[in-house]
Amino acid sequence: MAGFFREVARRVFAQELKDSNLTSRDESDQYAPQYLLTPTGAKVNRIFLVGTLIEKEDIGTDSEYWRGRVSDPTGSFLVYAGQYQPESAQFLSECELPAFVAVVGKASTYTTDDGNVLTSIRPESIQQVDELTRDLWVLETAKETLNRIKGFENEEDPNAKLAKEHYATDTAFYRSIVKKTLESLRENV
Amino acid sequence: MRQIAESIKDRFLKLGIDVPIEDIEERLDELITKFKVPDNEAQRSVVNYFLKKYSIPKNEFYVRQAEPQLIKITDISENGQWANINAKVIQLWENNHESISQVGLLGDETGIIKFTKWKHAELPDLEEGDSYLFRSVVTGEYNDRFQVQLNRNSSAEKLSEPVEVQGGDFTPGPRESELRNIVDLEGDNQWVTVRGKVVQLWENSHESIEQTGLIGDETGVVKFTNWASSELPDMEEGKSYLLKNVVVSEWNGRAQIQLNRGSSIEGLDEDIEVGTSTFTYSGAMVDIQTGSGLIKRCPECKRALVKGACAEHGKVRGEYDLRIKAVLDSGTSTQDALINRELTEELAGISLDGAIAMAADALDPGVVLDRLKQELIGRYYIVSGPKLDRYLLVESIAPQDSLDRELLEAMLAELEVE
Numbered sequence: 001m002a003g004f005f006r007e008v009a010r011r012v013f014a015q016e017l018k019d020s021n022l023t024s025r026d027e028s029d030q031y032a033p034q035y036l037l038t039p040t041g042a043k044v045n046r047i048f049l050v051g052t053l054i055e056k057e058d059i060g061t062d063s064e065y066w067r068g069r070v071s072d073p074t075g076s077f078l079v080y081a082g083q084y085q086p087e088s089a090q091f092l093s094e095c096e097l098p099a100f101v102a103v104v105g106k107a108s109t110y111t112t113d114d115g116n117v118l119t120s121i122r123p124e125s126i127q128q129v130d131e132l133t134r135d136l137w138v139l140e141t142a143k144e145t146l147n148r149i150k151g152f153e154n155e156e157d158p159n160a161k162l163a164k165e166h167y168a169t170d171t172a173f174y175r176s177i178v179k180k181t182l183e184s185l186r187e188n189v
Numbered sequence: 190m191r192q193i194a195e196s197i198k199d200r201f202l203k204l205g206i207d208v209p210i211e212d213i214e215e216r217l218d219e220l221i222t223k224f225k226v227p228d229n230e231a232q233r234s235v236v237n238y239f240l241k242k243y244s245i246p247k248n249e250f251y252v253r254q255a256e257p258q259l260i261k262i263t264d265i266s267e268n269g270q271w272a273n274i275n276a277k278v279i280q281l282w283e284n285n286h287e288s289i290s291q292v293g294l295l296g297d298e299t300g301i302i303k304f305t306k307w308k309h310a311e312l313p314d315l316e317e318g319d320s321y322l323f324r325s326v327v328t329g330e331y332n333d334r335f336q337v338q339l340n341r342n343s344s345a346e347k348l349s350e351p352v353e354v355q356g357g358d359f360t361p362g363p364r365e366s367e368l369r370n371i372v373d374l375e376g377d378n379q380w381v382t383v384r385g386k387v388v389q390l391w392e393n394s395h396e397s398i399e400q401t402g403l404i405g406d407e408t409g410v411v412k413f414t415n416w417a418s419s420e421l422p423d424m425e426e427g428k429s430y431l432l433k434n435v436v437v438s439e440w441n442g443r444a445q446i447q448l449n450r451g452s453s454i455e456g457l458d459e460d461i462e463v464g465t466s467t468f469t470y471s472g473a474m475v476d477i478q479t480g481s482g483l484i485k486r487c488p489e490c491k492r493a494l495v496k497g498a499c500a501e502h503g504k505v506r507g508e509y510d511l512r513i514k515a516v517l518d519s520g521t522s523t524q525d526a527l528i529n530r531e532l533t534e535e536l537a538g539i540s541l542d543g544a545i546a547m548a549a550d551a552l553d554p555g556v557v558l559d560r561l562k563q564e565l566i567g568r569y570y571i572v573s574g575p576k577l578d579r580y581l582l583v584e585s586i587a588p589q590d591s592l593d594r595e596l597l598e599a600m601l602a603e604l605e606v607e
Contacts, residue, residue, distance in 0.1 A: 008518060008522060008523055009475050009520065009523075010520060046475075050567065087559075102473070125566050125567070127563060127566045129568060132590070133568055136569050136592060142600060143596065143600065178600075182597060182600055185592070185597060
């Protein structure tokens with residue numbers, strides 16, 4: 001259907017998001033959303049993640065600007081909230097560490113002077129959740145990632161083709177990550 | 190450019206007119222060099238100029254050109270090509286454009302193509318199922334698909350031998366479309382047959398519409414439109430009918446059905462019970478939208494008030510209510526869900542009175558919304574209920590309270606194998 005539609009919040013592990021550096025945007029439309037293409041072919045604008053908030057720091061100079069580090073079984077996400085994300089910034093300033101948190105936000109990228117691309121998340125919402133929610137997210141993200149890997153290997157998806165050209169993805173690597181997260185889940189429960 | 194000029198000169202010579210080549214070149218040069226007009230456009234413009242100047246009717250000029258080649262449908266590969274084709278009229282479509290006299294599909298042994306016969310072509314009507322030799326039709330491209338147009342220079346000559354059409358028997362004729370449940374209807378101009386009860390007839394002021402309203406079966410309800418041009422009998426509210434060969438289309442994300450000249454209406458003796466289908470969706474709640482939490486409704490029509498005013502009844506003394514407009518997200522799709530007061534109270538552990546007290550205490554109803562977001566966003570839920578527009582009207586909602594161990598083991602087993 002034409003017109004407005006809501007971006008689906010993709011499920012991606014921290015390791016895969018960290019490995020991503022290909023952004024795309026429809027240049028003909030100034031309101032077009034920006035997407036980050038991950039190595040297994042997820043086209044990420046909005047993202048949903050649940051993990052453990054392990055660090056937080058106010059790195060702002062004039063006004064508050066909070067950076068939070070949220071870890072999942074594979075690595076960690078960086079979440080930045082300033083004056084334009086007042087609810088999230090307030091959450092980070094008040095929250096006690098460590099805590100299970102659920103983050104809905106937009107993926108963004110930053111290119112450093114030496115050409116590295118850093119990925120981070122600009123939150124729309126951060127809420128404290130329980131351990132079960134975190135486990136549900138890990139299982140769901142494992143499932144979504146495995147589905148993407150399978151689609152990638154069958155070359156079903158145009159996004160996967162693009163990802164293959166850009167990253168020359170080694171799917172065995174991401175399979176091993178999925179396997180590790182599932183094993184960690186089995187041990188814990 | 191010299192070449193173009195010479196070809197134009199040659200063509201006029203055949204009509205007995207000697208146009209000075211310098212004149213042609215000068216006009217071409219101005220268009221192509223100075224005004225950056227593409228060659229073929231410039232050529233056409235110059236030809237038209239001289240036709241006018243020497244008052245030669247356009248069709249006389251174009252008809253005198255060499256007879257177009259007889260080609261097969263599959264060979265059509267160019268925009269604006271003149272062609273002769275032998276083809277069978279496989280389908281005539283409903284046409285409501287006044288400048289078009291007929292539109293439909295032509296087929297030969299190589300393929301099928303859309304045709305348009307313009308009114309000004311003044312050609313006799315084509316019959317579905319008959320084969321013709323079409324002379325001097327023009328090819329065109331629309332939405333990446335080719336079509337042919339019959340214009341004033343075209344002719345259609347009926348053939349006694351039918352043209353064989355690829356795919357064999359492609360006569361849609363009175364072929365019956367499939368009987369479908371209303372809940373399964375999806376837009377895309379599909380022809381279907383639907384059985385249902387007229388739930389509502391709407392007032393309709395448009396002269397081209399005979400009747401419009403809602404029709405429902407056991408699985409759901411859908412809007413229907415019966416066009417005046419379909420010349421079908423009226424239906425009565427509360428009666429059940431079988432509607433054959435109706436077209437499903439989509440508008441604003443919802444399916445609707447249209448009755449046209451090819452459709453039929455049969456009254457049924459049974460009384461169909463109209464039901465609604467229940468959908469189940471599971472996902473994480475990723476947003477709670479504005480208009481959620483503690484709201485006021487119009488006492489007359491129950492609409493939510495915006496800044497204390499009802500869209501229909503103006504400023505009214507509103508009644509408090511509690512509700513949630515939530516967005517659930519499965520990672521591959523999203524679903525808007527409306528959660529009513531009762532379920533909201535249960536889910537968030539706030540009663541309506543409690544919410545009113547919270548808002549009064551803070552002098553801000555927004556605190557209720559904040560509290561709901563805190564309690565609910567980021568958690569996984571399973572909801573079920575009927576769908577209305579883009580919303581799922583939640584009848585039951587439950588948090589996902591355990592990990593799917595079977596899925597976990599199945600995925601691990603799958604990964605072990607490799």
